[in-house]
Amino acid sequence: MQRRTLMKAVVTAVALTALQATTAVAENPVLKIGFVGVTSGPAAAWGISNQRSMETRAAWINETGGYTIGGTTYDIEIVSFDDQKDPKRAIAGMEKMAQEGIHYVVGPNVDDGAAAVRPVAESNGIMYFPYAFPKSLYQAPASNAVLGMVANYQSGPAIYKYLMENEGVKTVAFIAANESDPLSQRDGGVAAAKALGLEVVSANVTYQVDTTDFTPVLTPIMRTQPDLLVLSGVSPANAPQLIRSARELGFQGMISTETAQDAGVLAEGAGDLANGFISVGGASTPELASPMMNEFVERYTKMFGEYNDESNTKVYALEYILETLKANPAALTDVAAFQKTMDTFEAPNPYMNGDAKLRYVGMSSFGQKRQVAVPLVVNVYRDGAFETLFVAEVD
């Protein structure tokens, strides 16, 4: 069995290379967009959902004739680098992007990687769109990073406020994995909850990233009987286990997180116990998804066999890059032009019904426009799918 899989892998690899060779002969000039993130190992899900949504979009654009910027039509090529969630590799990846002459990169996926690539990106004129939340990445003097999603310190308060007003939540408990990103997100969440006047009944319970059984971890929190349990920075792999353990321990309150989750994973891992779980998503809930979003999901599913709801939040970065380039073709090679355009850029959001706009925000959080305006869609899980709880805006 092993050998056959191997054979298959080799055959596919050869076929893919051949395919690549043929596409390279196409007439359109190629515009390369980079991706540096983690696509192997424990956190592979984050990077892979990211990379695949980019590849899906790129293939779609190329199939329909390419993308026109300043009178030239380009084929889009996604150049991906697997940093193995290692900041040292992430730097190498960014160097590779510079080598390929790429000026726009999506990623890295975690705080340490995003901080580590900053010197390389800035000295090589690369704009990068990390999925990491530390404010120092986006505040001056940092200049080249653009937050590719909604930060937890933006979504958290909105969720807590909604739950206070609509569900009468008064007490909240936080739990986080014992590593940089989740801990930072937890600290941000605690501060936001306190500012809103919530009583934080437990904020220092942590679990190792490799925990597979959360019952002992959750037992002490359950004693504090919070109205709301926040899973800070929880990875999609851990979320169902945490929910399941909490519910099995008799927890009756609400559970929420500020990261994106996958409905399929929740259904498999926690089943009905995940009903009512609140998370942040993109725009693929039926109420919000535009026909283009639906087609994106369809194409993604066709290309990779299975959709990942995490991609809902990750579909945007590439669109922003391309739209901004379209708005100012000079930015193709000139990052300063890109930065200048960011201040005024506005375009319709193709993935969402209604009149939502693509624009850059972040003045209130970072003092400069270094964040994509993704609709802050708060979802609630019910019976195998997400429903929109409410939609908000980030400024």
Added chain:
Amino acid sequence: MSALLQVRNVTKKYGGLTANNDISFDVAENEILSVIGPNGAGKSTLFKMISSFTPTTSGEILYRGERISNLKPHIVARKGIVRTFQETTIFKSMTVRESVVVAQHLRAKASLAGYFWGSKTAKEDVAAFGRYADELLEFLGMSGISNELASNLPQGNLRALGIAIGLATDPKVLLLDEPFAGMNHDETMRMVDLVRSVRDERGVTVMLVEHDMPAVMNISDRIVVLNFGEKIAQGTPSEIQNNEKVIEAYLGSADDEIGM
């Protein structure tokens, strides 16, 4: 004869088991003294205590009047009391000459830093070690195998290598752990001659633990006999051969005989 090494009321207990009980005897300068006894008599334990590889439970061991028990092995070695091991304890992937060179490190005059930077003293040391190694191997009749890897040597040579390594440290007292075990008659005779010449020509006091009775009787100036952790006799070979207690002890245990 002045006592070079004194064993004073030494006792060793492992949990509830007494390996050595209140043993006392002296080793005189320049003599060859053997410790014998049936299996489990506590010979090896006594050896380990003298070389400080294991601490005593009570009692003490003196070298020129200075206590050497319950120290670290390397400190006892530096004072000149050096033990050898049975054949498996060697530097497997060093050659015979390398082993003998490395064993001379106590004689180094240059500091470790001096060696690192390659000082003049260090170079002189290295040359001196090499010369002494060749001389020693010549003396032991091992010149022919000086560039063999230790792991490739046959058993008999391994025992000689052990002695060479011990001698290279320039010891005052050499403790030999069963130097004749597993040897045939000829080999044993050669080894007996060798040990004797070590004492005669190099002025090294030798103490050995051994099973091979004919060899022990042949080589020893004096013999100490242990049985069940107790000292039951000491004296010259002829005294020991006629000692009632000794004969009884050996007849009582089936696995060894005082064959002559």
Added chain:
Amino acid sequence: MEQILANGVYLGSQYAMIALGLTLIFALMNVLNFAHGQMYVIGGFVTYTFYGQWGVPFVLALVMSCVTLAILGALIEKFLFAPVIKGSAREESTMLLAAGIAFFLDALILLVFGEKQRGVPKIVDGVFNYDFRLIMPYDRILICALAILSIVAFIGLMQYTKTGRALRALAQDRTAAQLMGVNVDRYSMIGFALGAMLAGLVGGLLVTITGVNLGMGGPTSIKAFMMVMIGGAGVISGAIWGGIILGFMEAIGLAVLSQYGDITYLLIFISLMIFLAIRPQGLMGKPWG
């Protein structure tokens, strides 16, 4: 208190099973199998595929996990470990091979089973709840019982069958076993297959509770190493004790130290280091391995 004990028993029984396979392989061949966790993950994915995807009965899916891993283990031993052990000057070199295999299996899992967390439908529904003092879902109780049963079966196998006796002889002294007429090459392979099979079995059992994802491999190996060290390397009873102790350490540590938050695990690891420094052979092991 009851809850902590129950958590401890439950964690301990599954940990002990993971450690058993690792320690068996270590005892037989002195190989620290870095790929043990990956084998566990594969076991989980096989059960997931058969039971979760294709609807094959759970027990049959478990058997498939065992068979797959036993074959995989046997092949790895025969074609990789055995020749490398023969050819290398220092037996630690097998660590590089084990790590290479771990990378390979990780890559294979990613390509074949994907990057997502996977789970299967619960095998038993419902939660045992004794006055909120002791809460334990029925499926956990069942899995815990199955794990203990497997451990007992394994001990029985090692004690009372010819294969078991041969393996024990091999673990004690390779050369002596050879002299006694044990076919060393054959039993090394059987032992490795058995160790891998245990990893697959526990993976299949636990997929019903924790689910499975490709990231579990490495950390599982490391956790298993710790249990083996606590109990004493290469000693079967040591692995069982090590698993139980780590299980209880986590259950108690998390309950007692939870107010210290971020440093709970730091304290657990530091106490582990102190324990190993004081008692390097673990609880049951021979000194110096």
Added chain:
Amino acid sequence: MFGFSAKQLIGVAIFLFAIFVGVPLIIGVTGRWDFYFTLTSVALLAIASAGVWLTFYIGRINIGQGAFALIGAYVSAILVVKAGWSFWLSLPAAGVFAALVAVLIGLPILRLRGVYFAMITLVLTQVVTLTALALPITNGAKGISSIPLPSGVSLFGIPLIPDFGAMENTKLAFYYTACILMIVTYAALYRLVNSRLGHLCRSMQQNEELASSIGVNIAHIRIVIFAISSFFGGIGGAMFGSIAQSVYPSSFQVADSVNFMLNCFLGGLGYVFGPMLGTLVLYFGWDLLFELGKYQMLVYSIILIAVIRFLPNGLLSLRFGKGGDK
């Protein structure tokens, strides 16, 4: 000179020429500027791996070098950011601090051997990562970011080291710095191994009992060697922190510790330059396979398995023939 034969001297000269002139030339011609960082990484990781190799030399499997690299990175970052030190002073300080920690930890744990020592060092890596997460001085989970680039050093007005911050491109500067550090490290390692201390280490590696019977103070040498090994780790880590201009608890973790060990195995434990070659192949190999996309890891691991299967004593055993005795 220093006891080198003419052939060795030529070899060293070719090697130095290759890395200081050859590599920049090739990169200039091919335009593969990204290789600078990769090779810089290789040099720095090779320094840390040299330390691991050295602990192998006294017969200990060290899976704890990530811990010391992380300690070094943090010490340097804290000294530069919070105490305002020059990076060039913080670099040796990082090494010395890592060595001090090694002495403290080594006293109890160096008595252990075999897998026991390996495992305890593995746990050590976890402990240091978790400590960095918990301590206030390391900034906990948020890490230390925006570390300034190394400043210039001048003696009596003569500039010795240029100011990295004022450079247009720091790639070449970091590359040269890393290479110089690596060469100094391996020269020191080579001398050490071939001096008396090295011989004593070798005697300990082969038999600690026999070594102590000939008067070797094994406890002392173990500590000294472990301290030197960790010094290398600290230096490598500190330099990395300076290039990334940030340090996080996850900058060096268990995977790194394991990789340092694998570098030594792959290169060959019997050869001083084994870890250097091992690092180059393992780290650079990954980068070269970048084109394979999602099959990168698969191919990488297959190559790794094939190498160890057919060259179980490391890559260098190919050149020197069977180094072992088994």
